[in-house]
Amino acid sequence: MLRFTTPLGVGITLAGVLLLSGCLAADKSPSKPFSLAALAIEKQYVAPDCQDEQCSTVTVSALEFPQAPALSEALQTRLLTLGMSISEEVGQPAQSWDGYAERFFDMAEEDNRTAPGGMTSEALLEATSYARHNDLFVVELNSYVYHAGQAHGLPLTEFMVIDERERRVVEPxxxxxxxxxxxxxxxxxxxxxxxxxxxxxxxxxxxxxxxxxxxxxxxxxxxxxxxxxxxxxxxxxxxxxxxxxxxxxxxxxxxxxxxxx
Known part of the structure; x- marks a missing residue:
């Protein structure tokens, strides 16, 4: 069973109630007719049954849009795809943050069998407000995936441009x-x-x-x-x-x- 930790580091199980740390994303500009409300999502998962001081982790720091569920889904899908490892490129992305963590920890367990002692795997999925003007909301999607035993992790960045007037993603x-x-x-x-x-x-x-x-x-x-x-x-x-x-x-x-x- 996956462990989920709050920012204070208190461990709970996914079988319990998962608490979503949601707060308004920083945006001090005056409210405009087309502006989308953006809520922050903060989650951290720790490898199940890990008793060591250093454990593999998955950290999610993303956004969702209460007024536009389709945009929330699009952002999540893009970020989950960005966080796939090279070996998964021909596969399908996970369907949820929980599913991503479960898959990642399965791979991390494999990594630990061959990696030098003390090394742990790490994944970070992040979505942040990058720019907002002319009713365009530019979101920066970032992932960083490191598997124990690798020389270094892999960072990836993708921009997601949202038309706030039409509540849709603008393709490049x-x-x-x-x-x-x-x-x-x-x-x-x-x-x-x-x-x-x-x-x-x-x-x-x-x-x-x-x-x-x-x-x-x-x-x-x-x-x-x-x-x-x-x-x-x-x-x-x-x-x-x-x-x-x-x-x-x-x-x-x-x-x-x-x-x-």
């Missing part, structure tokens, strides 16, 4: 004017070159780590950000590169709705 290509996908990719190349210069990398770096297409877009008030995950366009040590594109460059490429108008 919807933000571009039809037929302007190639123009956007050209802007991405320019942004990549700026990033290469800022990082001080030489020409050989782009040979070893070429740019790939991405639609992991966060449309912000004065620019767009496109974030890549580790190993996509740079080695692990470089982290998760973020390329920036100014709004002026996106005129005629992106729809006005996503340029702050």
């Amino acid at each position: 290509d919807e933000m571009l004017i039809d037929g302007q996908e190639a123009a956007f990719d050209a802007l991405l190349v320019q942004a990549h070159q700026r990033w290469i210069g800022d990082m001080g990398f030489d020409a050989q770096f782009t040979v070893n780590w070429p740019l790939s297409q991405s639609r992991n877009i966060a449309p912000l008030e004065d620019h767009w950000e496109v974030t890549y995950n580790v190993y996509e366009i740079a080695p692990y040590a470089a982290g998760q590169p973020t390329l920036t594109i100014p709004l002026a460059a996106l005129e005629g490429v992106a729809k006005p709705r996503y340029l702050g108008r």
Whole structure:
């Protein structure tokens, strides 16, 4: 049976009543007609039957939308998918936070059989408010999964853009004017070159780590950000590169709705 701990570290079982720590997500802006209420979800699971000082854990710090259950479900599904290990890529994501923890601890038990003593597995699933403007709510989804015995954990980031007027998720290509996908990719190349210069990398770096297409877009008030995950366009040590594109460059490429108008 999984153990669930409150922030105070008091252990209870999932057979008991699970307490959801819900509070209004930080948003000090004045209430607007289209604004979605966002409630915080905080859960921590500890590997069952673990008697050691160090135990494998799963931590969830997410959001849900009481006014829009479909958006809550979409966020949960995306975050559970983001938290899947490489070995699970061909499988289906868990259907709940509890189900994810159970699956993760099954794998952690396998890890502990082969990992050096004292090592434990860890998973973190997190959703936070990244930006809010023009009735767009940009949520940053992050996962970090480490299996005992690995050299390091795997962080992943995905942006989820919500149209608060229509209460729906905006897919990345919807933000571009039809037929302007190639123009956007050209802007991405320019942004990549700026990033290469800022990082001080030489020409050989782009040979070893070429740019790939991405639609992991966060449309912000004065620019767009496109974030890549580790190993996509740079080695692990470089982290998760973020390329920036100014709004002026996106005129005629992106729809006005996503340029702050």
